[in-house]
Amino acid sequence: MRAFKYSNVSDAAAAIKLVSANQTAKYLAGGTNLVDLMKEDVMRPTELVDVSRLKHARIEKKGDGISIGATATNASTANDENIRENYPLLSMAILAGASAQIRNMATNGGNLNQRTRCTYFYDVNMPCNKRAPGTGCGALHGVNKNHAIFGWSEKCVATYPSDMAVALAALDAVVQVEGINNTKRSIPFADFHRLPGDHPEKDNNLQQGEFITAIDLPANRLAEKSYYLKIRERSSYAFALVSVAAALATDDNTIKEVRIALGGVAHKPWRASVAERWLIGKQATEKNFRAAAAAELKSARPLAHNKYKVSLAAKAIVRALEGAMQGGLYGAMEADSTTTNKN
Amino acid sequence: MEEQSKFPELSEAEQKALEELLPEEMTEIIASGIKRRHFLKLFAVTGTSLLAAHLLGIEQLMARALPIEQQAPLLIENGVNLAFKVNGTAQQLLVDSRMTLLDTLRERLNLTGSKKGCDHGQCGACTVILDDKRVLSCLTLAVTCEDKKVTTIEGLAIGNELHPMQTSFIKHDGFQCGYCTPGQICSAVALMDEAKNGEASYVTADVRRKKRSVTLSDEEIRERMSGNICRCGAYPNIVDAIREVHGDKAVAQVWQFAEGTI
Numbered sequence: 001m002r003a004f005k006y007s008n009v010s011d012a013a014a015a016i017k018l019v020s021a022n023q024t025a026k027y028l029a030g031g032t033n034l035v036d037l038m039k040e041d042v043m044r045p046t047e048l049v050d051v052s053r054l055k056h057a058r059i060e061k062k063g064d065g066i067s068i069g070a071t072a073t074n075a076s077t078a079n080d081e082n083i084r085e086n087y088p089l090l091s092m093a094i095l096a097g098a099s100a101q102i103r104n105m106a107t108n109g110g111n112l113n114q115r116t117r118c119t120y121f122y123d124v125n126m127p128c129n130k131r132a133p134g135t136g137c138g139a140l141h142g143v144n145k146n147h148a149i150f151g152w153s154e155k156c157v158a159t160y161p162s163d164m165a166v167a168l169a170a171l172d173a174v175v176q177v178e179g180i181n182n183t184k185r186s187i188p189f190a191d192f193h194r195l196p197g198d199h200p201e202k203d204n205n206l207q208q209g210e211f212i213t214a215i216d217l218p219a220n221r222l223a224e225k226s227y228y229l230k231i232r233e234r235s236s237y238a239f240a241l242v243s244v245a246a247a248l249a250t251d252d253n254t255i256k257e258v259r260i261a262l263g264g265v266a267h268k269p270w271r272a273s274v275a276e277r278w279l280i281g282k283q284a285t286e287k288n289f290r291a292a293a294a295a296e297l298k299s300a301r302p303l304a305h306n307k308y309k310v311s312l313a314a315k316a317i318v319r320a321l322e323g324a325m326q327g328g329l330y331g332a333m334e335a336d337s338t339t340t341n342k343n
Numbered sequence: 344m345e346e347q348s349k350f351p352e353l354s355e356a357e358q359k360a361l362e363e364l365l366p367e368e369m370t371e372i373i374a375s376g377i378k379r380r381h382f383l384k385l386f387a388v389t390g391t392s393l394l395a396a397h398l399l400g401i402e403q404l405m406a407r408a409l410p411i412e413q414q415a416p417l418l419i420e421n422g423v424n425l426a427f428k429v430n431g432t433a434q435q436l437l438v439d440s441r442m443t444l445l446d447t448l449r450e451r452l453n454l455t456g457s458k459k460g461c462d463h464g465q466c467g468a469c470t471v472i473l474d475d476k477r478v479l480s481c482l483t484l485a486v487t488c489e490d491k492k493v494t495t496i497e498g499l500a501i502g503n504e505l506h507p508m509q510t511s512f513i514k515h516d517g518f519q520c521g522y523c524t525p526g527q528i529c530s531a532v533a534l535m536d537e538a539k540n541g542e543a544s545y546v547t548a549d550v551r552r553k554k555r556s557v558t559l560s561d562e563e564i565r566e567r568m569s570g571n572i573c574r575c576g577a578y579p580n581i582v583d584a585i586r587e588v589h590g591d592k593a594v595a596q597v598w599q600f601a602e603g604t605i
Contacts (some may be wrong), residue, residue: 003519008486052487079543084551091550095545095547100570105478121514244555329549330545330548
């Protein structure tokens with residue numbers, strides 16, 4: 001690992017000042033991804049500003065909704081009573097990610113700032129426009145089994161790895177950000193992460209030095225019918241091949257409201273808005289779920305090695321919606337989900 | 344599963360058989376861990392290295408704190424003064440900002456119980472308990488531990504009294520080579536508190552129903568321990584060991600001395 005200066009600060013304003021003044025400085029919270037990337041020489045910050053002790057860890061009511069502190073750990077967020085009761089989709093998604101140890105360390109702000117696990121990004125001997133702009137994308141014509149089927153560009157076909165973010169996308173989260181001189185802005189979740197386009201080196205729309213203070217969730221009526229389905233190559237502690245956050249509100253089996261977001265398929269959490277629009281006002285039946293999923297996947301553009309993701313995502317959408325309709329209970333829907341090669 | 348008294352001792356005959364297998368100084372070796380090379384040599388000579396490897400597993404599991412002697416570092420860049428508690432003892436040292444908690448424990452404080460498996464947060468061998476939470480010491484920068492309390496495998500036993508989780512791992516043969524064992528045990532010890540606090544996991548039937556405490560099924564134990572990889576594949580026995588401590592009810596071990604060997 002390259003040498004870096006470590007700075008500990010007492011408040012967010014001081015941290016923002018330091019990171020804004022140094023283009024190669026980074027915030028350090030849980031460090032679960034950043035420290036690893038520094039060991040791999042993928043990220044080379046000259047300064048780390050420790051924000052893990054800042055007082056931004058509260059999870060509290062805000063209006064009808066909830067405000068989730070950026071420096072709260074993933075573990076404490078998933079187990080917060082209010083979140084378990086009113087935003088079970090978020091609890092399920094967080095608990096589907098990483099391991100207990102990592103969830104104890106990783107923070108919510110850090111989760112949104114984690115980098116792709118694309119192996120070309122991780123291997124400094126390989127070309128990668130995200131790590132070294134202009135060197136090309138190794139995965140585009142390389143081994144791209146785990147890569148994107150939506151929204152990719154010739155410059156980058158990486159996927160975004162977070163489970164938590166998939167639920168936040170479905171729940172219409174708003175990211176609260178603070179910049180230099182106490183400037184504050186609210187970023188709707190759909191605008192937080194980016195598609196790769198010509199600048200895959202930018203994962204999200206934060207400016208250097210901008211600090212996530214909280215993630216807000218508006219109230220919803222989806223808690224009773226929420227489900228997070230994660231399909232991976234082993235049953236735990238692995239990144240998603242495809243994941244689906246699904247939530248519904250129905251009236252006499254007519255769909256009044258529906259949210260579907262996909263993980264593992266794009267450079268950002270992929271809100272399945274085509275499927276959502278298709279389902280509004282329809283009956284909550286398997287047949288309709290299948291039709292909606294097919295409509296969504298029509299625009300998929302698979303690569304050489306990931307055509308399986310198109311049918312997998314379609315089936316996962318159906319299964320996640322069925323799981324949500326059954327009250328989001330773990331069990332029946334998951335029984336054979338670990339043997340995804342059956343699909 | 345057949346039930347029996349909690350942590351039954353080995354029978355006299357079994358104990359005798361075990362003693363006969365071990366060199367005289369075994370007790371000391373297990374207690375201190377300092378004569379490991381000599382011990383290995385002994386077993387290599389007698390051609391029972393497989394058994395030796397297994398007994399080293401036991402040694403890992405029972406590692407305990409010797410008086411900590413700090414090692415001087417070779418070179419420090421961007422040094423930061425660090426004061427924290429390790430296994431109840433206050434420690435102060437100057438560390439390179441790059442130093443992980445794992446390397447600090449192993450290289451500076453001579454606490455080599457915590458293991459470096461992958462060094463990338465993928466195996467769990469380095470798991471320690473930091474301020475009552477299990478974490479990966481390989482991804483924790485030491486400088487972030489200022490004022491915190493670390494418990495490692497060396498800090499679990501009280502004197503000669505093993506932590507119940509250590510006893511249970513021995514009883515259930517919850518390891519083979521022993522390399523992942525310190526991490527497995529630290530992880531399992533923290534898991535007991537998480538279950539008592541009613542924390543949910545991905546396989547919890549209904550996350551909306553918050554319970555005061557959770558009773559862990561085998562599926563729950565497996566999911567919650569998935570951050571600790573065991574390449575020897577001792578998982579069934581690890582699950583048994585944890586279930587016994589969690590359930591406060593004896594679980595019969597699956598191993599027995601072969602007929603005719605005692």
